[in-house]
Amino acid sequence: MSIKVTQIPGPKVEEIAREERELLATSTKCWDTPAGPVEAKGIYFRDKDGNVLMDWTNGMVVILGHNHPRWNESVIDQINKFVYFNGPDFVYDVQKEAAKILTQITPGNWKKKVFFCNSGTEANEAAMKLARISQKKNLIIGFLGAFHGRTQGSLSVTASKSVQRKGYTSYLNNSFSVPYPYCYRCWYNMTYPSCDLYCIRVIERYFQHNLPPDDVAAFIFEPVQGEGGYIVPPQESFKLLKSILDKYGILMIADEVQTGFGKSGYMFASSYFGVEPDIITIAKAISNGLPMGATVFRASLDFKEQGMHSNTFGGNPLSCRSLIEVYNIIQEESLLKRVVDMGNYFKQKLYELMENSRTIGDVRVLGMLIGIEFVKDRSTKEPAKEIRDFVVKRAYEKGLLLLSCGQSVIRITASYIITQQEIDEGIRIIKEAVEEAEKLFL
Numbered sequence: 335m336s337i338k339v340t341q342i343p344g345p346k347v348e349e350i351a352r353e354e355r356e357l358l359a360t361s362t363k364c365w366d367t368p369a370g371p372v373e374a375k376g377i378y379f380r381d382k383d384g385n386v387l388m389d390w391t392n393g394m395v396v397i398l399g400h401n402h403p404r405w406n407e408s409v410i411d412q413i414n415k416f417v418y419f420n421g422p423d424f425v426y427d428v429q430k431e432a433a434k435i436l437t438q439i440t441p442g443n444w445k446k447k448v449f450f451c452n453s454g455t456e457a458n459e460a461a462m463k464l465a466r467i468s469q470k471k472n473l474i475i476g477f478l479g480a481f482h483g484r485t486q487g488s489l490s491v492t493a494s495k496s497v498q499r500k501g502y503t504s505y506l507n508n509s510f511s512v513p514y515p516y517c518y519r520c521w522y523n524m525t526y527p528s529c530d531l532y533c534i535r536v537i538e539r540y541f542q543h544n545l546p547p548d549d550v551a552a553f554i555f556e557p558v559q560g561e562g563g564y565i566v567p568p569q570e571s572f573k574l575l576k577s578i579l580d581k582y583g584i585l586m587i588a589d590e591v592q593t594g595f596g597k598s599g600y601m602f603a604s605s606y607f608g609v610e611p612d613i614i615t616i617a618k619a620i621s622n623g624l625p626m627g628a629t630v631f632r633a634s635l636d637f638k639e640q641g642m643h644s645n646t647f648g649g650n651p652l653s654c655r656s657l658i659e660v661y662n663i664i665q666e667e668s669l670l671k672r673v674v675d676m677g678n679y680f681k682q683k684l685y686e687l688m689e690n691s692r693t694i695g696d697v698r699v700l701g702m703l704i705g706i707e708f709v710k711d712r713s714t715k716e717p718a719k720e721i722r723d724f725v726v727k728r729a730y731e732k733g734l735l736l737l738s739c740g741q742s743v744i745r746i747t748a749s750y751i752i753t754q755q756e757i758d759e760g761i762r763i764i765k766e767a768v769e770e771a772e773k774l775f776l
């Protein structure tokens with residue numbers, strides 16, 4: 335497939351959008367760029383009107399793209415064998431094998447266990463329940479800007495956009511959020527490295543004033559904030575955080591729902607930051623598009639009685655088989671190296687783009703975790719949401735599907751199979767869209 339767009343969105347996709355508006359709950363739908371795929375291959379999809387687009391959102395992120403022959407074969411083989419069986423209630427090989435892989439590849443050389451579920455937010459719910467019940471403490475600390483999910487437990491530590499908490503704040507408790515190491519927009523107006531990571535060091539002062547450390551079960555963090563704006567903190571940030579948490583006997587939970595399974599160029603971004611969290615939560619990429627989440631934790635934290643936590647479809651045979659296959663393909667096709675190589679190529683191209691633009695204030699790249707932040711003026715750094723939104727819309731009209739995040743950031747979450755030629759083509763489209771935006775808005 336290759337990009338081919340005429341009228342977009344065309345009448346058939348517009349019609350789906352109209353009907354979905356009536357049928358589906360108000361959520362996070364991109365009404366300006368509705369997509370409407372009917373078939374897909376690699377990182378391309380054909381919409382219902384026959385337009386072909388390149389997709390740099392890739393289900394955040396379907397590692398292998400669409401229709402990877404070996405993955406398809408494996409999942410179809412599993413369909414032919416057996417599709418359902420309640421993982422939490424019964425035993426079978428694919429579930430055991432998937433769990434074994436996760437215990438072996440996550441950081442930390444200690445005995446681990448796995449809880450399988452269906453989404454990132456559920457993985458975080460399990461992590462927080464484990465932390466609270468094992469430590470017999472209630473408070474969970476997180477970061478401002480964090481996104482951990484929208485169910486009420488996870489929402490307690492989600493602090494990305496206030497609309498996510500609006501109307502629910504009285505149900506959210508036993509949690510507290512502190513500033514994230516977001517150097518481009520430092521909460522304390524300091525500059526790295528002369529700040530000496532004040533944002534992390536200051537956490538101990540909260541312990542003196544309003545967060546009694548004896549009440550804190552865990553600190554949950556995203557190694558790279560995703561929804562918050564693809565923010566990559568200084569590399570030593572979380573080692574310092576871990577040393578503080580260890581001092582007070584507080585567990586560390588790494589939410590690697592967006593960063594896990596190779597996206598950082600490491601199997602888990604925690605490894606880039608040199609930390610071994612007590613609990614790691616994962617979802618999104620691990621099953622190449624099939625719903626799956628997992629909480630991987632120190633075995634000593636396990637629930638002490640049957641029935642304290644469970645679900646229905648966690649560890650279902652299809653998602654487990656998919657996870658095993660995704661992991662094997664990452665290894666056999668050396669995809670981690672590919673993430674690093676393509677990430678470096680993205681970085682070079684995006685830095686060139688930033689140099690030649692007046693509205694790209696920052697480009698952040700770790701592996702293929704990529705954020706482009708738009709500003710009205712590089713010196714004031716005033717967020718330029720309207721420019722970001724214009725670029726996303728124009729790119730779509732030119733055949734490139736993108737997703738936004740943060741206040742004025744575009745995130746690129748392409749599949750690991752993307753080629754240099756495809757990167758060139760997408761960057762050309764973004765460049766044209768940015769030039770048009772700058773003519774229109776500046």
Ligand SMILES: Cc1ncc(COP(=O)(O)O)c(C=O)c1O
Pocket residue numbers: 452453454455456458481482483484556560561589590591592593617618
């Ligand atoms: C870091 C992080 N944690 C948790 C979640 C929630 O995952 P889900 O939407 O699968 O519940 C997300 C989703 O974007 C995420 O990015």
